[in-house]
Amino acid sequence: MDMLERLARWRTFADDCLDGYPWEVEEFLMDVNSRSALQESMTASHEDSPVDHRVIAAELVAIDASVRAIFDIEAFPKMSRSEWWLRYVPSYAARDFCREFKSAYGVTIAARSKFDLDVDAMTQLSANGVAPADICLKVAEEQWYVTQRPALLFRACQRSLSIDRSARRALWSWATGKVSESDLRAALGK
Missing domain, CATH: 1.10.8 (Helicase, Ruva Protein; domain 3)
Known part of the structure; x- marks a missing residue:
């Protein structure tokens, strides 16, 4: 998966979260890890890629800002603060996700989607x-x-x-x- 594909996946994830994440916890964990992969690929290929990193970085900042606005429940405090997407979860999501997340991690998320x-x-x-x-x-x-x-x-x-x-x-x-x-x-x- 190239950087633009990773960015598109992160954008889709952000949209899902803003609308109340409708998928299961397993998909959520894969989605937040896709942000880590995006970060790694931006760092690793900054000089080797024909993709304009300034454009990608600007879009990433915008997507991150929208997600951070609702990622306000600290679910995994041992994760690095710099990787906020792994440390925090959205304050609301679909009912099934909320039940599953509460059962797996003991964290309550408001059911709203x-x-x-x-x-x-x-x-x-x-x-x-x-x-x-x-x-x-x-x-x-x-x-x-x-x-x-x-x-x-x-x-x-x-x-x-x-x-x-x-x-x-x-x-x-x-x-x-x-x-x-x-x-x-x-x-x-x-």
């Missing part, structure tokens, strides 16, 4: 009798938060809709643009 809001709304639509395919299509048409990436949509549907393995495969194929709306309807039912 755009992901949970969408899951709750999708669950309510399902409880009101709206068909799973109609829920998926509504969410996509209205460009809800969970439609930003196929994996977010898939995760939200798993949590809010009662669908079997075959339907989940069709849902993933639809979310990644491999099957049509009519294929989704056929797989999930009208």
